[in-house]
Amino acid sequence: MPVKHIEKFKKIAEKIALKNKKDLNELTREGNELLREYREKGCLKKLPLEALNVDYYSLIPLLDYLTEKSATENEVISPVAGNPDSSWMAASSFCFINIRGTGKSKDTHGDFINAAKLLPILRVNGIHLAPFFECALEIVYGIDSLDIIDENALNPDFLKAGMKADEQVRFFTDFAHLLGMTVGFDIEPHTSQFSRIAIENPHLFRWLKLSDDRKTLYGNMKQTEMLKEKNQAKIRDEVVKIRNEVLSEYKLRSLEQKGKDKITKPAHYEAINRLISAGLWTLPSHTWKGAGLPEFSHYERKDGYEYPEFKYLCNEGKNHRDHAFGTLTPFRFYDEVPLNKTPKLTNPPVINNDAVKYFSGIFPRLYKKFRFDFLRFDYVDHVFDSILDKSGLTPVSDRLTPYILKKTITRARSGGKKFIGAMAERMGTDINLYKKVGFDLTLGTDVLSPIGVNLIKDTVKINKKIDRMNARAKKKSNIQFAIDSHDTGHPLFNLTPMINYGAKGVALRQFISRFCGWGNAVRAKYEVIGNQDGTTGLYSANNNIESLEWKSDSGMNAMYHNIEDLFDEFLPILKAASFVKLSTFKGKVAYWVLQSGHKKIIDVVNTSSKSAVKNIELKTGFDIKTARITDPYSAKSETLPGNVIDIIPALECRLIVV
Numbered sequence: 001m002p003v004k005h006i007e008k009f010k011k012i013a014e015k016i017a018l019k020n021k022k023d024l025n026e027l028t029r030e031g032n033e034l035l036r037e038y039r040e041k042g043c044l045k046k047l048p049l050e051a052l053n054v055d056y057y058s059l060i061p062l063l064d065y066l067t068e069k070s071a072t073e074n075e076v077i078s079p080v081a082g083n084p085d086s087s088w089m090a091a092s093s094f095c096f097i098n099i100r101g102t103g104k105s106k107d108t109h110g111d112f113i114n115a116a117k118l119l120p121i122l123r124v125n126g127i128h129l130a131p132f133f134e135c136a137l138e139i140v141y142g143i144d145s146l147d148i149i150d151e152n153a154l155n156p157d158f159l160k161a162g163m164k165a166d167e168q169v170r171f172f173t174d175f176a177h178l179l180g181m182t183v184g185f186d187i188e189p190h191t192s193q194f195s196r197i198a199i200e201n202p203h204l205f206r207w208l209k210l211s212d213d214r215k216t217l218y219g220n221m222k223q224t225e226m227l228k229e230k231n232q233a234k235i236r237d238e239v240v241k242i243r244n245e246v247l248s249e250y251k252l253r254s255l256e257q258k259g260k261d262k263i264t265k266p267a268h269y270e271a272i273n274r275l276i277s278a279g280l281w282t283l284p285s286h287t288w289k290g291a292g293l294p295e296f297s298h299y300e301r302k303d304g305y306e307y308p309e310f311k312y313l314c315n316e317g318k319n320h321r322d323h324a325f326g327t328l329t330p331f332r333f334y335d336e337v338p339l340n341k342t343p344k345l346t347n348p349p350v351i352n353n354d355a356v357k358y359f360s361g362i363f364p365r366l367y368k369k370f371r372f373d374f375l376r377f378d379y380v381d382h383v384f385d386s387i388l389d390k391s392g393l394t395p396v397s398d399r400l401t402p403y404i405l406k407k408t409i410t411r412a413r414s415g416g417k418k419f420i421g422a423m424a425e426r427m428g429t430d431i432n433l434y435k436k437v438g439f440d441l442t443l444g445t446d447v448l449s450p451i452g453v454n455l456i457k458d459t460v461k462i463n464k465k466i467d468r469m470n471a472r473a474k475k476k477s478n479i480q481f482a483i484d485s486h487d488t489g490h491p492l493f494n495l496t497p498m499i500n501y502g503a504k505g506v507a508l509r510q511f512i513s514r515f516c517g518w519g520n521a522v523r524a525k526y527e528v529i530g531n532q533d534g535t536t537g538l539y540s541a542n543n544n545i546e547s548l549e550w551k552s553d554s555g556m557n558a559m560y561h562n563i564e565d566l567f568d569e570f571l572p573i574l575k576a577a578s579f580v581k582l583s584t585f586k587g588k589v590a591y592w593v594l595q596s597g598h599k600k601i602i603d604v605v606n607t608s609s610k611s612a613v614k615n616i617e618l619k620t621g622f623d624i625k626t627a628r629i630t631d632p633y634s635a636k637s638e639t640l641p642g643n644v645i646d647i648i649p650a651l652e653c654r655l656i657v658v
Contacts, residue, residue: 003076005163005171006063009113012161013056022055031058034120035065042568044120045561047533049550051117052104059117066178076174078373079125080182080419089374089421089440090470090478092182093525095122096486098130098140099153099172101541102529106549112168113155116175123564124527126182128376128423130486130542132169134265136192139543141378142327143188144195146362147256148264152545166369173370182373184423185366187408189359189379189400190285190328194272196255196264198282198329199243202236204355206293206332209235210279210308214299218279223296223339227283239280246271276306282329286397287312287320288382293398294324295339313340315396330398331355337398348394351403360408367417374421374440375412377405381426384433392437402437409438423480429462432469435477441524446513447482448495451505451651452607456590459512460582463521467579470520481513481523484531489539498536501609503556504633504651506531507563508605511632511653514567515603518577518594532560562635566655573599581621589613589648593620602627602656606648616645622658630655 017027034054037044044051070076080088102110102118112132119127132153134144149165158168173183191197191205198205208226209218217226225231247253250267257264275281286294294310312320333356334349343349363375380400388394392402413420424434426442434442444462449455462479470476483506488495497506510527517523528538534553541548573596580593580600588611591604602620606613618624620643629640632655640656648654 003067003074003174005167005174006067006076008163008167009056009158009171010060010063012158012163013060015161016157017055017057022057024057027055027057028061030055031061034058035061038062038120039065043123043561045557046121047550047552047554047557048102048118048121048529048535049104049533049552051121052102052114052550054117056113062120063175063178066175070178076177076371078177078182078371078419079180080373080421083419085418085475086374086413086421086440087476088182088419089126089423090476090524091522092126092421093124094126094128094184094423094480094527095124095531096128096130096526096528096538098486098529098538098542099132100130100140100150100545101538101547103547104550106537106547109152109545109547111153111155112172113158113163116172118529119176119179119181121532122181123561124525125180126184126374127176128184128526129186131186131188134196136195137327138545139192139327141186141188141542142192144192144197144268145256146197146366147258148196148261151261169370173372177371182421183370184374184376184421185363185370185372186378187362187375189333189377190325190330193282193284193327193329194275195329196268199239199268199271199275200255201358202239204331204352204358205329206283207232207235207239208281208283208296208308209238210281210296210299212279214279214306214308217296227293227335229335235280238278239275242274242278242280243271246274281308283398284310284324284326285328285330286399287314287323287325288379288386288399289314289320289323290340290397291315291342292338292340292396311340315342331359333359333400333404334395334398337395342396343388343394345388345394348388351393356404356407359404360411363408363412363420364414367412367420373419374423375409376423376425377439378425380405380424381428383426384430402433405439406437413438429465429479431466431477431479440477441480443482443485443526444479446509447485447488448493451501451508451609453584453587453590455607456512456516456592456605457582459516460579460592463517463523464579466517466523467519467521476520478524480526481509481516482526483509483513484528485526486528486538486542489536496536496539498531498534501651503534503553503559505609506534507556507559507633508607508651508653510560510563511603512605514563515570515574515601515632515655516592518574518579522571522574533557559633563632565635566630566632570601570655573601577601583619585616586613589616591616591618600658602658603653604645604648604656605653606650608650610650612647612649614647616648618643618645618656624656624658627656627658630657 102115134148136142386396513525534551577594577596582592588608594601630637
């Protein structure tokens with residue numbers, strides 16, 4: 001059935017093809033070939049760059065096939081919309097995509113229309129989208145707006161032809177849903193320091209006013225006094241006055257007014273300049289180890305910039321300035337939070353219901369426009385480390401609390417949307433804590449672990465925990481196995497698997513994520529765009545207007561798909577399997593046995609990154625006779641005559657079925 005966004009895409013794709021003097025018959029032939037491959041294999045096994053180079057018009061046969069098959073009542077329905085709850089998250093796999101970073105070359109930014117071409121090549125059933133709204137200092141997580149989509153994530157040709165910003169996002173989510181994929185949005189407990197959100201809603205944030213000479217706070221006032229409501233109200237009045245003057249001069253109703261992007265951006269910059277000139281600043285976010293609120297220290301002027309500096313003290317009194325995010329300001333979830341010290345339960349911070357209401361309403365507003373299936377919370381890695389009471393209501397600092405998270409997730413699922421999922425940016429295994437407030441998934445610790453026998457031992461240990469938890473749970477949850485994440489390239493981590501181990505290292509992590517689980521503990525795989533062909537640079541692309549440099553490693557791409565083909569084949573067996581035992585050989589090889597009925601699966605991995613291991617004796621407790629042994633990287637199989645594997649090269653694996 002015709003779907004608005006799909007039909008608009010098709011019409012514009014034809015216009016662009018004709019304008020570029022393309023042969024529509026040839027493009028249709030190419031499109032039919034794509035459709036044939038998709039129908040045969042359930043995916044496209046192209047390299048990312050090959051997919052990005054597919055002509056828009058050649059997508060039409062696939063879109064027509066999927067729409068006729070899946071769309072109802074002129075609308076694309078999410079594959080999980082009819083689910084009674086969000087337990088589908090535990091059985092899903094996800095790929096992180098920063099739309100802006102998916103251009104065809106490093107200096108050509110990506111957009112939603114072109115990024116949609118990547119969806120059929122991914123072997124996941126969920127897409128985790130990086131923030132795609134206007135951002136500050138080119139950092140996608142420093143959001144400026146929740147209404148104005150970053151122009152760097154939009155296709156200018158489709159925009160010019162009449163496909164508006166929101167429609168381009170909806171086309172992406174519609175296409176994903178047609179492919180049987182879910183899509184999730186990243187929600188932040190902060191905005192950029194002078195975001196449009198903060199200037200339009202100053203009551204949701206904390207503000208400071210500096211003296212004319214910038215040496216102290218205005219009127220020599222102490223910060224604790226300035227943060228009291230009567231003084232905050234006066235400062236907010238000044239913010240509103242400046243904002244309204246700018247809006248009047250630019251003939252705008254709001255800094256986020258629809259259809260006025262070319263005017264709202266300069267108006268926003270003008271408002272920022274006037275606020276700074278008046279000495280008005282939002283209070284920045286504290287560090288994750290911080291106590292209370294950061295305290296104004298001094299005013300800095302250097303390299304053509306000027307800004308207030310703060311002390312970021314932890315409970316022990318150490319200044320964590322080097323770990324601060326001075327460009328971000330948190331929502332004012334609580335009032336009466338002390339400066340650089342932990343609040344007392346005898347005088348706890350007071351919740352700000354206006355801020356909680358606004359924050360918890362972000363996802364429902366976005367759902368109406370884009371039909372997202374899950375929300376992923378950023379900056380909640382230590383949320384349970386930062387509370388003072390069992391109820392999760394009293395924060396140590398300016399962070400989110402479990403109480404607010406629960407309210408936000410509950411509201412996202414209200415109105416008959418119990419299927420909405422929740423993913424936590426938590427590099428930990430304490431899923432039980434996060435599950436209590438409504439989360440389905442945490443990220444896990446695997447991404448922090450080097451490849452070695454201990455990684456396998458820890459993974460098995462975690463999987464046993466998941467298996468026990470889900471065996472008695474009404475609603476399943478999971479700890480994701482992250483092959484990679486968008487943070488591994490951070491200088492504090494330097495853990496990017498492709499850089500540290502190469503293509504085989506990434507493939508080995510993929511194999512472990514897929515085949516080390518069983519029964520109720522089949523892991524939820526998490527990958528990032530670029531894991532398919534050896535591409536790195538995602539962290540940089542998140543913090544600069546640049547795209548990934550596609551490596552187009554066809555060998556790695558083949559490994560990626562071969563592993564996933566095997567996983568699809570064995571998934572029913574893995575779901576029915578139980579864990580038997582884990583063993584090691586010469587401190588380099590680990591192998592584990594899973595059993596389903598009369599069938600046994602033995603997974604063998606050489607965790608050494610340098611040397612092959614020969615004559616690997618498998619002490620399984622049973623004879624292995626004429627078993628099938630498969631190299632998951634090449635998908636080649638042969639017969640294993642006994643309990644000894646002749647050789648496994650470095651960072652390779654084998655799958656044995658008895």
